[in-house]
Amino acid sequence: MDAIRTEGLTKHYSVGFWRSRPYVALDGLDLQVSQGEVFGFLGPNGAGKTTTLKLLMQLIFPSSGRAEILGRPVGDVDVRRRIGYLPENPYFYDNLTAEELLTYFAALFGYPSHARAARASRMLDEVGIGAERRFQLRKYSKGMLQRVGLAQALLNDPEVVFLDEPMSGLDPMGRREVRDIILRLRDRGTTVFFSSHILGDAETLCSRVAIVAQGKLVAAGRVAEIVPFRIRGWDLIVTGLVRDQLDEFVVAGADVREIADGRYHVVLPEQATLESSVSRITALGGQLVSVNPVRDTLEDFFVARVRQAADREVG
């Protein structure tokens, strides 16, 4: 049984006041997400990611097609007991504290009254909300609301978690914490379906990804399958040399730029041999600070496919 399955999922909206015309927010989306996967749902702004998540949460109804979660139609109340959802830029009730909000949601999940506060407290600990849990939510920053949103999405130990732009509004520490939480969920066997336009997150976290652009699925599969990871050169950071000593690399086709105080960024072309270049730098008295391959990234692939989709639309 798939954790998530959609077949021809389509959503049209009417736009315009006097002469309404259809706007296709999502066009025939077919997706299968297996249980235990961390699945990245990628696309630029306005691609249909949030529309898909809202359809899966039955916050909006499809124009055509169908969607299932854990083998049951979306909207089934019993399925909702087994899933969690973090909306994009979540916002909650101003006059409640984080503790009260989570206690309320725990009640909706059917936790007995004596267990609700403890459950809420545990989840707030997990997302790093400390004494602020007793403040009204009106006093929370965007990043703190995002953490509360994450806590409520995980409140019921869900089998499938839907996260809409979970890194949005978080500082680097917060992003790392969210990444750690997603990895912990993966280790526990929870299916994580998250939308993002930040590809680095998807590269480090996802077993599979799907890319949508202008409401259409443009690619889906394992990151390693859809991005060939061909090495296109080498990226070196070098120190201990002067600019003139690096001229011979420029002649060989390398791009050399000074970063600061005798530290240089050298990009060797695809045809250069890494070993001989490293030996030469050492022979000249330089030291290597770092060596990294230059390869196709998910971002390169993403940009290319989104452009293709846009071109097809125009054509």
Next chain:
Amino acid sequence: MRSILHVARHVFRDSVRDKVLYSIVAFAVILMVSSFLIGQLTAGQDVKIIKDLGLAAMSLFGLFIAIFIGVGLVSREIERRSIYAVLAKPVRRHEFVIGKYFGLVGTLLANLAVMAIAYYLVLEYMRFTMPPGQFTVSPAVVDPRLSIGIGMIAAELAVVTAVAVFWSTFSSSAMLSAALTAGIWVAGQFGADLRNFDQVVKSPAAAALARGLYYLLPNFAAFDVKSQVVHGLPVGADYIVVTLLYGAAYVAMLLTAAVFIFSRRDFK
């Protein structure tokens, strides 16, 4: 059923802390207290003026509260996106609407109770400061029948809240929902005029339209027993029961329509 209770309790807790409500209730209480001063200016009629003004203040400010909190049901929840997380929980949409309604009515009753306490305190003070000879004034200063008037105000406001909830289920604009609710309340004050419209116009079409509106719009005038209770006139138990049943039926009808619309609505 349990979800309805959880939603209602949550709505009560959230809305009863709204600072705007405090301002409205504070304003109503100030008006009631100041009615004592106005009463001093009118020889012999002071008790009735205080009673009348107090009930009118409860009715008017209660109306503000009913509209203010009622229209917030969906429009404010969508504007602030708080509805997304709630509807993704194991709660059915009809449970959400009905729970919201009862939570809002609970908030309304709590606010009305504060106003009623202030009202009775003003009247009690009035009785306390009266010359001994006037204790036998009829009707009594602190007349238990006034509670019938307050109860009918509460029932009327429960219907107003249902109207506000109904509009807000398909309008995302809080302003529009508030304006429509206020409009229905004003029209509902003229129930008797709509029913007897055929006696003042010759056009059968206009009379039929007025009669149709009479049956369609809530007859808020039926809940107004202020002048009877202020003047100590009897209000029949059968009248009270029938009016309350009418109110309950109207609320049930509005909530059914609200649930029907809300259950099919896209939350873009």
